[in-house]
Amino acid sequence: MALRxxxxxxxxxxxxxxxxxxxxxxxQKQAEFVNDENKVPLPASADATVDYISSENLxxxxxxxxxxxxxxxxxNSKDWTKVCESLNNARRFALHHSSLLLPIxxxxxxxxxxxxxxxxxxxxxTSIMASSDIFNAFGDELLHFTTDAFxxxxxxxxxxxxxxxxxxxxxxxxxxxxxxxxxxxLSLLHKLHGCVSHANLRVxxxxxxxxxxxxxxxxxxxxxxxxxxxxVQMAADLLNDRLPEARxxxxxxxxxxxxxxxxxxxxxxxxxxxxxxxxxxxxxxQSIVKITSSQ
Numbered sequence: 001m002a003l004r005x006x007x008x009x010x011x012x013x014x015x016x017x018x019x020x021x022x023x024x025x026x027x028q029k030q031a032e033f034v035n036d037e038n039k040v041p042l043p044a045s046a047d048a049t050v051d052y053i054s055s056e057n058l059x060x061x062x063x064x065x066x067x068x069x070x071x072x073x074x075x076n077s078k079d080w081t082k083v084c085e086s087l088n089n090a091r092r093f094a095l096h097h098s099s100l101l102l103p104i105x106x107x108x109x110x111x112x113x114x115x116x117x118x119x120x121x122x123x124x125x126t127s128i129m130a131s132s133d134i135f136n137a138f139g140d141e142l143l144h145f146t147t148d149a150f151x152x153x154x155x156x157x158x159x160x161x162x163x164x165x166x167x168x169x170x171x172x173x174x175x176x177x178x179x180x181x182x183x184x185x186l187s188l189l190h191k192l193h194g195c196v197s198h199a200n201l202r203v204x205x206x207x208x209x210x211x212x213x214x215x216x217x218x219x220x221x222x223x224x225x226x227x228x229x230x231x232v233q234m235a236a237d238l239l240n241d242r243l244p245e246a247r248x249x250x251x252x253x254x255x256x257x258x259x260x261x262x263x264x265x266x267x268x269x270x271x272x273x274x275x276x277x278x279x280x281x282x283x284x285x286q287s288i289v290k291i292t293s294s295q
Contacts, residue, residue, distance in 0.1 A: 050081070050084055050126070052125060052126065053088055053091075055091070055129075058088065058091055058092050058095055058096075059092065061089065061092050061093065061096065064097040067089070068093065068097070068100045068101070071086060071089060071090060071093065071101075071104070071108070072107055072108070072111075074089065075090065075111040080118070080120055080122075080123050083111075084122060087112070087127055087130045088130075090108050090130055090134075091130050091133040094130075094133045094136075095133055098138065101137075102138070105134070105142075106145050108134075109134070109142070109145075109149040109152075110149055112130050112153065113152045115127035116128060116131075116157075116160060121165065121167075121168060124160070128157070128160060128168070128172050128175050131179075132175040132178040135175065135178040135181075136178055136181075139182040139183050139184075140184050142183075143188075143191070150191070154191060154192075154195070155195070155203075157179070158172075158195060158206045158207055159200070160172035161173045161175075161206045162205075162206055173206075176206065176210055177213075180213045185214040185217050185222060186225055186226055188214050189211060189215070189218075189226050192207050192210050192211050192214070193211075193230075193234070195207035196237075196238060196246075201241070201242055201243050201246075204238075204241060205241070205243040205249070206245075208246045208250060209245060209246075215257065218256075218260070220260040220261060220263065229279045231253070232275075233280065233284070235253040235254045236280060236284035236287060238250035238253070239251070255291065258291075258292040258295060261275065268295070269289075269293065272292055273289050276288050
């Protein structure tokens with residue numbers, strides 16, 4: 001029998017490499033991360049280098065007239081650390097050179113709101129701190145913009161105050177407190193009114209707390225200027241809110257209105273009950289009167 005030519009032989013299959021043991025693979029991976037004294041170490045994360053400077057420690061800017069020209073450019077930088085630095089400079093201008101910041105304040109607010117939306121916590125917190133200083137420096141002037149810059153700022157602060165990140169949440173709450181302290185209650189109330197019907201439960205609660213604080217500083221005439229019945233109806237609606245913070249704010253709101261409305265009345269409870277029964281549905285009237293019955 002003739003032998004088949006060797007050219008027609010089946011090709012030899014190369015041996016498959018043997019699998020390495022898991023332990024050896026792990027050791028190899030660990031070796032990749034071992035520090036090499038001949039390699040330049042990588043810089044630490046920039047997050048660790050961001051300093052949160054309190055307002056008391058922010059100094060005036062030398063030669064502010066020349067520095068104000070580059071503020072917007074710094075705020076619009078693509079380098080987030082540069083933006084943080086510029087936000088702190090904006091805070092310095094607000095605290096020490098507010099007249100120079102005022103002409104570009106609306107543009108600054110737009111950047112502050114944009115920074116609050118940034119997922120980087122350091123940038124977000126710095127922008128919230130900037131808003132506090134801006135509130136303290138300008139107060140009601142923030143309400144005079146032709147755009148919705150203030151409305152967007154207010155909404156972002158309410159959202160940040162509703163977050164689970166504690167250090168961001170607490171900073172936003174401080175900013176909201178600064179807003180309430182620095183602005184005329186009646187003017188601010190018109191801005192906050194729509195926020196108590198927000199779809200987000202926590203936003204509603206934070207807005208209700210701000211409203212309660214604002215109304216506590218109002219006299220009866222200011223309450224009437226806003227609408228006394230509207231205020232009481234707002235409180236009645238919030239009493240049925242799902243969050244306890246909103247309900248507590250509603251109770252405080254009712255007490256503030258009651259005290260202002262009955263301040264000069266001898267028969268306080270009777271006067272208040274008549275007002276509620278005349279202006280509110282029965283179920284709301286009963287819940288409102290119940291809150292003030294012990295006053």
